[in-house]
Amino acid sequence: MDSMNTSADVVIVGAGPGGLSCAIEAKNAGLSVIVLEKGSLVDYIRRFPANLVWFSTPELLEIGGVPFVISTVRPTRVDTLNYYQKVVRFHRLDVRCFDGVRTIHRSPEGFEIGTAGGALYTGRNVVVATGYFDNPNRLGVPGEDLPHVRHYYDEPFMYFDSDVVVVGGRNSAVEAALDLYRHGARVRLVHRGERLSEGVKYWILPDIENRIKAGEIQASFRSTVLTIQSGAVTVKTPGGTERLPAAFVFILVGFHPDVTHMREFGIRIDPETLAPEHDPSTLETNVPGMYVAGSAVAGKYNNKIFVENGRLHGRVIVSAILASVA
Ligand SMILES: Cc1cc2nc3c(=O)[nH]c(=O)nc-3n(C[C@H](O)[C@H](O)[C@H](O)COP(=O)(O)OP(=O)(O)OC[C@H]3O[C@@H](n4cnc5c(N)ncnc54)[C@H](O)[C@@H]3O)c2cc1C
Structure with missing residues (x-):
């Protein structure tokens, strides 16, 4: 790879599994490819909870x-990070990290792509594979930006012997609640639904249900957060308003894509689903030559596209690119 080269047949924005699989397909088809990444390689997976075990088998x-060979049934976060590093080395992909894409404009050669660091690239085609992890859903309640409130869960050790409120009822919230409980925090799970999501990993559901039954983790269902204050959370429950002690609060209620930058790139966004306008048979957006790949395709329904199916987008896109020049 030539690190001085700034033009390629395909410039891919985002080095997650979706962007990387596209890059491999393009390279295997004889196209030149540059992948631009604002963080580290598979940055969002690197930022997953430290003890995460994937739902998907390798x-x-x-x-x-x-x-992807491991000695257990399901990979950990670390297994996956190691695997994608090996893939990049094996395929000798040209991935340029720590300089995010800010602008994409039409140019005579196709597109001119500008980065936060001031670099300019030229691509005959562009693939936007930027995922959604930077934009956690918010509750929109007073106090949500206080310093003891977090929208990501990393690891449990800081929270030993503390009162922690975890908001949410899906995998992220349930796994954080269990991890915190097992590392000495006093945990209260607050969920607006009547019960935990049916999508909670099947081997985790009995664990959390039994911890709740035993009173080891407190849970408030059909409950919504009204305000967050320093040291407490005020919650509306079916029994009335409660003030819960909370040295820390985790709001783990999902993510949505950053549609601002997609709009700036010229992609039309569906106001209801937040999905980029695209042809499902080619994944080409309303901007000719600009494609979307991976979970960025799904808008706010990002549980519909994950690694398992987003990794197949590269083949579709590269076929469309090849057909467009045939
Ligand atoms: C806790 C958790 C557990 C999960 N478990 C599973 C599972 O078991 N199985 C499964 O299939 N999926 C799982 N997923 C979903 C999976 O992680 C995502 O679907 C997957 O990472 C999407 O891949 P992607 O390449 O589309 O996007 P991402 O992995 O989100 O990658 C996007 C990349 O784009 C970069 N980027 C963003 N903006 C810019 C920019 N402007 N310029 C340059 N780079 C940019 C980001 O830094 C990031 O590296 C899980 C998700 C979470 C949160």
Whole structure:
């Protein structure tokens, strides 16, 4: 790879599994490819909870035909990080990290792509594979930006012997609640639904249900947060308003894509679903030559596209690119 080269047949924005699988498909088809990444390689997976075990088994996370071999049924976050690093090395992909894309404009050659660091690239085609992880859903309640409130869960050790309120009823909230409980925090789970999501990992659901039954984790269902104050959370429950002690608060209620930058790139966004306008048979957006890949395709329904199916987008896009020049 030539690190001085700034033009390519395909410039890919985002080095997650979706962007990387596209890059491999393009390279295998004889196209030149540059991947631009604002953080580290597979940055969002790097920022997952430290103790995360994937729902997917490894063969469903494989890209580029590189076997993902582990000694357990499901990979950890670390297994996955190691795997995608190996894939990038194996396929000798040109991935340029720590300089995010800010602008994409039409140019005579296709597109001119500008980065936060001031670099300019030229791409005949662009693939936007920027995921959604930067934009956690918010509750929109007073106090949500206080310093003891977090929208991401990392690891449990800081919260030993503390009162922690976890808001949410899906995998992220449930796994954080269990991890915190097992590392000495006093946990209260607050969820607006009547019960936990049916999508909670099947081997975790009995664990959390039994911890709640035993009173080891407190849970408030059909409850919504009204305000967050220093040291407490005020919650509306079916029994009335309660003030819960909370040295820390985790709001883990999902994510939505950053549609601002997609709009700036010229992509039309559906105001209801937040999905980028695209042809499902090619993944080309309303901007000719600009494609979307991975979970960025799904808008706010990002649980519909994950690594397992987003990794297949590269083949669709590269076929469309090849057909467009045939
Ligand atoms: C806790 C958790 C558990 C999960 N478990 C599973 C599972 O078991 N199985 C499964 O299939 N999926 C799972 N997922 C979903 C999966 O992680 C995502 O679907 C997947 O990461 C999407 O890949 P992607 O390449 O589309 O986007 P991402 O992995 O989100 O990658 C997007 C990349 O784009 C970069 N980027 C963003 N903006 C810019 C910019 N302007 N310029 C340059 N780079 C940019 C980001 O830094 C990031 O590296 C899980 C998700 C979470 C949060």
